[in-house]
Amino acid sequence: MFIISSIPLVLLLCQPLVALVARAPLPPQFTVIPVGQETSNFANVHRDGGGGxxxxxKNILLFxxxxxxxxxxxxxxxxxxxEAPEDQIDFGENDNPTLAIPFTPTEEAFTNAAFPINQTRTVLWPGSSITYLGGSKGMFFANVAQYNxxxxxxxxxxxxxxxxxxxEAAPSFVRTLEQAFYANGPLWGSFGSVYSELEGILLFANTDAGMKVAKVPPLLYADLSQYTYWTGSEWSSMAPNLNDTASAFIPGLNPTSGDIFWSNYYRTWIFVxxxxxNVFYYRYSLNGGINSIIGPWSDEFELYDTSIQTWTNGETYDYAGHAYSGYDPTGRSIMLxxxxxxxxxxxxRVQFK
Structure with missing residues (x-):
């Protein structure tokens, strides 16, 4: 693979040059088409969460x-x-999916000791996008927590x-850094990450102060000393505090889940x-161009009310919403x-007009 300025050539091809391609007019116009409940090749699988x-x-979904x-x-x-994104292929035996991301011995020991007493366990819940690194490899961050x-x-x-x-057989997962960022500060990357042609890998953190962002060169994603952080005015090797509002690129916004992606159709960043x-919202970068992740961003617009599709059986709780741009490289549609x-x-499916 050829390398240009430490960025794999295959990643540069993921985002065509902005000046060469006309973009659709903003704000987006769209139709949302309900697809239905996800199915599996395994019988009676139930789960929650999302990301991928x-x-x-290969379209990988995490749960x-x-x-x-x-x-x-x-x-x-x-x-x-x-072709039918709701159809899932599980991996395992006897209709039991395998554990995708393993626990460490210490995490397992905590569960073994605490669960018989108060039903508390270590959980490892992926809930972010996967960032493509080229070839057959990608990366993401996932939170490790303790809940009963x-x-x-x-x-x-x-x-x-x-x-x-x-x-072809299955995805495999390795915890490259067992413990990366700690909860006394922003959990960089846990909300999601994305590749930027100019900035490298961008890693997002949702906080009470607002949405925050860090970045790292793609080839150095496993070296935390190479990460830099947006302070509100510049990229710095010093990470901002958890509650620092000046460093938020969208102050005051703290969604529970979502995804930021580059739209080849609109030629700007979109945040769903x-x-x-139970409502999906979206914003888009007003600057356009691949270097405008820090904004300014548009106001908030409603994208889709999920109760239209799912509040038919008495349950009125929808959560863990995600958007997937990888099913349609033209950017004319995304999956929710x-x-x-x-x-x-x-x-x-969101079909853009």
Whole structure:
């Protein structure tokens, strides 16, 4: 693979030069088409969470707690059908998905000691986009937390850096850094990450102060000393404090889940997210161009109310919303996914006009 300024050539090809391609007019005009509940080649699989991305032509979806009639794992991963994204291919035996991202011995020991006493366990819940690194490899961050069955507990402890490899048989996951960033500061990358032609890998953190961003050269993503952080005026080797408002590129915005991606159709960054309600919202960078991740950003617009599709069975709780741009490289459409009622996943397609 040829290298230009330490950036793999294959990544440069992911974002065509802005000046050479006309963009569709903003704000986006769109239609949302309900797709329905996600299915699996395994019987009676129920799960929540979300996130994922495209590696080497494989659409990988990540999930949190995954339950079957005879088994349970704290996280799982599937290959999603490019033509019918709601169709998932699970990996494992006897209709029981395998644990995708492993726990460390220390994390397992905590669960073994605490769960019999107060039903508290270590959880490793992926909930971010996967950033493509070229070839068959990608990366993402996932939070490691401590919760009991009622959803209370110590909460997030730290995040872990995961490298994922995709081949024809199945995706594989390695915790490249078992403990990366700690919860007393921004959990960089846990909200999501994305490749930028000019900035390298951008890593997002959602905080009460607003959305924050760090960056790292693609070839050095596993070296935390190479990370720099947006302070509000410059990139610095010193990370801002968790509650520092000046460093937020969208102050005051703290969605529970979402994704930021480059749109080949609109030639700008688009941010799709879900708050504590059942509604997807979106914003877009007003500057356009690949170097405008820090904004300014547009106002908030409603994208899709998931209750239209899922509030038909008495459950009125939708969460863990994500947007996937990898199914359509033209940018004319994206897929949405979300969790419904704690154990089912649904999807919809956003078709841009």
């Amino acid at each position: 991305g495209n590696i080497n032509g 949190c707690d995954t339950l079957t009639p005879t088994g349970f794992v704290a996280n799982s991963a599937t290959y999603s059908n490019s 069955v009622e959803g209370t507990g110590a909460g997030n402890q730290y995040n872990t850096l995961v490298t994922v490899t995709a081949n 997210y879900m708050a504590l309600t 996914s979300w969790s419904h009622g704690l154990n089912d996943e649904y999807m919809a």
